[in-house]
Amino acid sequence: MGKKKIISMIVSVAMIVAMFPMIVHADDQQFSFADLQAQLEASDGERVVLTENCTALNGESTITVPGGAEWMLDLNGKTINGNSNEIFVVSSGASLTLMNTAHDDDPTSTSFIANGQAANGGAIYVEEDGELFLCSGIEFVGNGAQNGGAIYCAGKVDIGSDVIIARNYKMGGKGTDIFVAEGGELILGGNANINNVYLSKDTVITLSGNCSNASVGVETEAVPTFSNPVIFAVDADNYGSTSIFTCESEYEIVKKDNVFLLATEIEEEEVVIPPSIKYCNMTLDGKIGLNVYIDLGTYTEDELSSSFMEFYVGNRELQIVEFDSSFTADINAKTFYGFRCDLSSLELGCNVECLLKNGEEALDQEEMSVSSYLAAITASPNGVEKAFVNFAHYMWEYLKSVHSDGENAWEYNYPQVSKVYDDDFLSLNYDAVITGCEENGIKAAVKDIENSDVTKVTFQLEFETTNAFMIYFYLDSESSYSANSIPVTVNGEKKRAYKVADNKYRIRINDIYLQDLDTEYIIESDCADVGDFTVTASPMSYVYTALCNSASSTAKKNAMASVYVLWGLVSGYNDALIGQGGR
Numbered sequence: 172m173g174k175k176k177i178i179s180m181i182v183s184v185a186m187i188v189a190m191f192p193m194i195v196h197a198d199d200q201q202f203s204f205a206d207l208q209a210q211l212e213a214s215d216g217e218r219v220v221l222t223e224n225c226t227a228l229n230g231e232s233t234i235t236v237p238g239g240a241e242w243m244l245d246l247n248g249k250t251i252n253g254n255s256n257e258i259f260v261v262s263s264g265a266s267l268t269l270m271n272t273a274h275d276d277d278p279t280s281t282s283f284i285a286n287g288q289a290a291n292g293g294a295i296y297v298e299e300d301g302e303l304f305l306c307s308g309i310e311f312v313g314n315g316a317q318n319g320g321a322i323y324c325a326g327k328v329d330i331g332s333d334v335i336i337a338r339n340y341k342m343g344g345k346g347t348d349i350f351v352a353e354g355g356e357l358i359l360g361g362n363a364n365i366n367n368v369y370l371s372k373d374t375v376i377t378l379s380g381n382c383s384n385a386s387v388g389v390e391t392e393a394v395p396t397f398s399n400p401v402i403f404a405v406d407a408d409n410y411g412s413t414s415i416f417t418c419e420s421e422y423e424i425v426k427k428d429n430v431f432l433l434a435t436e437i438e439e440e441e442v443v444i445p446p447s448i449k450y451c452n453m454t455l456d457g458k459i460g461l462n463v464y465i466d467l468g469t470y471t472e473d474e475l476s477s478s479f480m481e482f483y484v485g486n487r488e489l490q491i492v493e494f495d496s497s498f499t500a501d502i503n504a505k506t507f508y509g510f511r512c513d514l515s516s517l518e519l520g521c522n523v524e525c526l527l528k529n530g531e532e533a534l535d536q537e538e539m540s541v542s543s544y545l546a547a548i549t550a551s552p553n554g555v556e557k558a559f560v561n562f563a564h565y566m567w568e569y570l571k572s573v574h575s576d577g578e579n580a581w582e583y584n585y586p587q588v589s590k591v592y593d594d595d596f597l598s599l600n601y602d603a604v605i606t607g608c609e610e611n612g613i614k615a616a617v618k619d620i621e622n623s624d625v626t627k628v629t630f631q632l633e634f635e636t637t638n639a640f641m642i643y644f645y646l647d648s649e650s651s652y653s654a655n656s657i658p659v660t661v662n663g664e665k666k667r668a669y670k671v672a673d674n675k676y677r678i679r680i681n682d683i684y685l686q687d688l689d690t691e692y693i694i695e696s697d698c699a700d701v702g703d704f705t706v707t708a709s710p711m712s713y714v715y716t717a718l719c720n721s722a723s724s725t726a727k728k729n730a731m732a733s734v735y736v737l738w739g740l741v742s743g744y745n746d747a748l749i750g751q752g753g754r
Contacts, residue, residue: 204231204256211242220245220272227254233289236301238264246282246309248273253287253314258294261301261326274308274333281335284321287314291350292323293339299354301326307361310335317342318369319350324357329379332361345369345390359385375403378410385415391433395422398443400434406504407431427469429505444468446475448525448537450502451544453559459514459634463525463539464500464507472496472508475529480510483524514541516570516634519563555740557592562733564591566634569730601718604732607739608715613689615716616708623702624650632713632734638683640710642694646674646701658697665697683710686741688734711738 204227210219211234221244233256236242240262248271251258261267273280287294293314297303303322311321312335320339322328328349330336336348344350346369351357353371360380367388368376376387395401404416408429416424416431425432427444446468454460463480475494482490490512498509512523519541527534541563608614618628627645646652656667657676668676678694688710696704714731717723723731 201226201228203228204234204258207244207251208234211236211244214242216241216243218243218245218270221247221249221251224250224252226252227256227258229254231256233257233260235259236261236265236267238262241266241268243268243270246271248277248280248282248308250283250285252283252285253294255286255288257289257292257296258284258287258314259296260292261295261297261303263298263300263326266302266304267295268304268306269309270306271308278308278333280308282309284309284311285313287321289316290318291316291344292319292321294321296323297326297328297355299325303328305330305334307331307333309333310337311348312338313340315340315342316344316350318344319346320348322349323352324349324355325352327356327358329358329360330363330365331380332363334361334363335365337364337366339366345392359387361385363387370403375405378404378406380410382411382415385411386417387415388417388419389424389433390418390420395433395435397435400425400432400444402430402444403433404431405429445534446470446478446527446529447535448527448539449507450500451539452500453541453544454511459516459519459638460511461514461523461539461541461544462500462509462511463523463537464502464509465527465535466505466507475508478527478529478534480512481526481528482510482512483526484512484514484518485521487518516563516566520567555737558733558737558740561592562737565726565729565733569724569726570634572724572726601728601732604735605715605718608711608718608735611689611739613709613711613715615719616706616712618704618706620704620706623696623704624652625701625704628706630708630713630716632710634734638681638685638688638710640680640683640692640708640713642668642678642680642692642706642708643671644668644676644704646676648674650674650701652698652700654700657701660693660695660697662693668694685738688714688738711735 202223202225204225207225219242236259242265244267246269259267269284271280271282273282284294289296293316294311295303303324303326305328314321316323318341320341321336323346339348341347347367348365349357349368351368351370351374353373355371355374356377357368357374358377358379359382360378362382362384364385365387367390369390369392370376371392376389389403391401391403393401406429407426413424413426413431418424418433422433422435425434446465448463449466450464452462454462467475476496478494480492482492484490492510492512494508494510496508498511499506500509512525514521522538522540524536525539526536616628616630620626620628624646625644626647629643629645631641631643633639633641644657654670656669659666659668659678661678661680666678668678671677680692683690691707691709694706696702714734717731718728
């Protein structure tokens, strides 16, 4: 990411000079697309420098950047002529950086990308998950396509200063110069000159640098009105004014907070942007929570003081969460307001229908899920995120096996979180997990029950509606004790173990933070009629015993191993927020 960020801010001369470029030599013959393709394939990521113009020969195909490649091409003041062929295709998972270092020494030096032609993206087609970086001193001219005369962006296009994309053409479609498809990302980081950019539904231009002298013509798929304007660019507060954008239609460009809006000029009322659901992420604490964040739009906190979010999860009871102005998160340098939907581990694969309401007025509705959040972070997850993905996957398998039959059977088929990181996970190496427990001071529970009516003590660890640790006490069948509870102390605090069956009593410790699963609980009898007993155990002692027990199922061992790994990574965190993802 560091490399791409540097490129997006325009590669400095010092960085370029520090590289060891591969020089593209041209002999007596014309340098062709096939020659350039071969040089780029052989570059192994080094900068390739043109020393002569490059022209597509008759019948030549497109220069394709294959998935996984990161190519850097220094045009060096030279021209690439498509000769009525598409010039570049940036495949999914690939990146292409085009630069002109001659421009650094001579600002009048321009490298041209010219005369490309294709159905979409006359000069360059950027596939989904592909990336194109354009640095200073490059001009696209004379390129044409049905959509996106110069560039078709289904992935990411990052444009720096002194880039001109203004004399291209469309053939009956949209986007004279650039077509941004739904899901595409266009970033403007400097003073570029782009005659026409077509933005598909839900796409925007992101300003990432000083664009005060840029010139960009915009066209949007959605038709704006004054009451329902279209957001077409963000980060206006820091990087530009309305003068950098033009629109050929009857719409006007309005700047509101950190966004640019396209609206009609008919009325003179204030632009109203309703609140909308934007992001979700996860919280790991005493419970598992899916946090759903909203953008207030032009509403104020007071206007939303009576609002609430309705969460629909599977067929369980509706969960209603009221607006809390103190529950916020800063995402992309903007404050969003959150609502938390508590989930059980067996619901981690479920879709959560989120309905935002203000009184009786429905403001926005979106479907969020842990799976979609995990998908958003798994492109470059950290250790905690990987551990949580595995926890979600293996805990589902274990709970499915527990709740598959009888009165505890699941009421409907909960969907599974299918993603898993076996390469980074210890689930199949139980001995390693057991050793790790022992090295961290985790051991089996200690039970001293000889001087009491207690004949057996068992444990259960639950990750359903709450993280809970249960301790069960079984009394001798001859015991005269039959009260509904046994007075006990838990770490010195008076509690009660409640009767759940004849001669069977239970203490339930709820809302245990994941990072505190190693907390030891000392349970002692406070009842003379039962006698003296002492039990010392922690939730992690249950994990340890389950892994050591040869009778434990594979599903149970995998789940307990996933608990151990997740505990090890989040221990020491408070309210461990593990990331953020968009919808």
